[in-house]
Amino acid sequence: MSRLRFFPLLFALVFVPVLAGAVTTFEIFEASTLNQVVKRNKLIVGMEVKFFPFEYSDTRGEPVGVDVDLARLAAKELGVEIEIKDMEFSGLIPALQGGKIDMIISGMTRTLARAKTVTFTKPYFETGLCALVSNKKAPDLTRVSQLNDPRRVIAVKLGTTGDIVASKLFPKARLNRYKEETACVLDVVAGRADAFFYDQLSIAKHHRQNPGTTHAILKPFTYEPYAIAIRSGDFVFLNWLNQFLETIKADGRYERLHHEYFGDLPQREKTRDPD
Numbered sequence: 001m002s003r004l005r006f007f008p009l010l011f012a013l014v015f016v017p018v019l020a021g022a023v024t025t026f027e028i029f030e031a032s033t034l035n036q037v038v039k040r041n042k043l044i045v046g047m048e049v050k051f052f053p054f055e056y057s058d059t060r061g062e063p064v065g066v067d068v069d070l071a072r073l074a075a076k077e078l079g080v081e082i083e084i085k086d087m088e089f090s091g092l093i094p095a096l097q098g099g100k101i102d103m104i105i106s107g108m109t110r111t112l113a114r115a116k117t118v119t120f121t122k123p124y125f126e127t128g129l130c131a132l133v134s135n136k137k138a139p140d141l142t143r144v145s146q147l148n149d150p151r152r153v154i155a156v157k158l159g160t161t162g163d164i165v166a167s168k169l170f171p172k173a174r175l176n177r178y179k180e181e182t183a184c185v186l187d188v189v190a191g192r193a194d195a196f197f198y199d200q201l202s203i204a205k206h207h208r209q210n211p212g213t214t215h216a217i218l219k220p221f222t223y224e225p226y227a228i229a230i231r232s233g234d235f236v237f238l239n240w241l242n243q244f245l246e247t248i249k250a251d252g253r254y255e256r257l258h259h260e261y262f263g264d265l266p267q268r269e270k271t272r273d274p275d
Contacts, residue, residue: 032236033102034078042081045071046101049086050181052205053261054107054226066261067105070124070228073253074244088179090159093118096231103241104229107199109161119234120227121241124254128220129162130203135213136191144221147195148172155184155193162197165222189213199224201262 029035037043047067049055055065063084075082085101092104096118110120133141141147147154152173156163157180166175176193178184185206187193191213196206200220207216228245230237248254 029236033230033234034237034240037078037080037102040080042083043071043075043078044083044085044100044102046085046087046092046095046104047071047106048089048092049084051107051202053201066125066257067107069257070248071105073248074241077244077247089157090179093229096229099231102230103237107226108229109224110227111161111164113164114229117232118229119232119238120229121238122245123225123227124245125226127199127201127224127226129165129197129222129224130200130220131217132185132188132196132198132203132206133215133217134188134191134194135215137188138194141194142217144195144217150174152195153187153193155187155196157181157184157198160198161222161224166197185210 047055047063049057049063049065049068051065051067053065054067055063058064063086068084071084072082085095087095089106089108092101092106092108093114095101096104104118107125108114110123114120131144131147138146138152146152148170150172152170153176154166154170154173155176155178156166158177163175163177166173173194176184176187178187181198181202184193184196184198188196189210195217196203198206200218203216204218207214228241230241245254
């Protein structure tokens with residue numbers, strides 16, 4: 001291509017977007033959640049405060065947990081106040097899309113399906129789905145693969161990855177869907193369901209609380225990376241949050257959080273059930 005022919009092409013590539021009113025980097029920053037949070041002097045975080053040890057209520061009814069502390073650390077680094085909005089897990093993404101909250105940090109797994117409607121940070125915690133099993137209804141069940149049977153009943157919390165995975169991997173089983181985690185556990189304890197799918201830490205806790213009526217399969221059969229969710233395409237805020245996570249992991253603050261909340265709980269096993 002001659003230089004004379006190249007110049008008009010270069011002009012079109014560089015100047016036409018400007019003439020057409022392309023969005024500038026300044027306008028992108030102005031519209032970002034990061035800028036809005038700083039101007040408002042408040043970070044509004046959505047979570048369901050019923051997911052130990054990530055978010056739960058203390059004896060005074062105040063939210064505490066890993067996600068709560070991470071959110072407060074983010075607000076501190078931003079130099080703003082924080083407001084935590086407690087809502088049902090299934091309502092978190094609609095609230096984010098509707099502008100009612102600035103971000104979600106609620107033990108939410110980063111999935112391809114969810115990534116079509118929100119943008120996720122890098123993972124801040126990795127776990128996997130495990131099974132709480134009923135001693136009354138399924139005393140001999142030792143592998144999750146045994147649950148893909150029309151005689152089996154699986155309890156799942158509505159809208160969680162346990163719900164999604166159960167539908168895909170165990171199509172022959174019947175699903176009991178509940179809004180509350182405790183209802184799923186009670187289903188297993190009472191023998192109405194064979195198993196309940198949830199993260200490894202929660203399943204270990206529920207088995208310890210119900211040792212006579214349940215047993216646990218604590219080898220994860222899925223990969224569950226928890227991440228912070230923000231409005232789709234907000235890369236200014238995404239860049240800040242990813243840098244925030246990298247910073248607190250590098251300076252030891254994340255490690256101290258991990259030790260405080262996970263010190264006496266089992267670590268995620270790397271291997272999965274081959275069945």
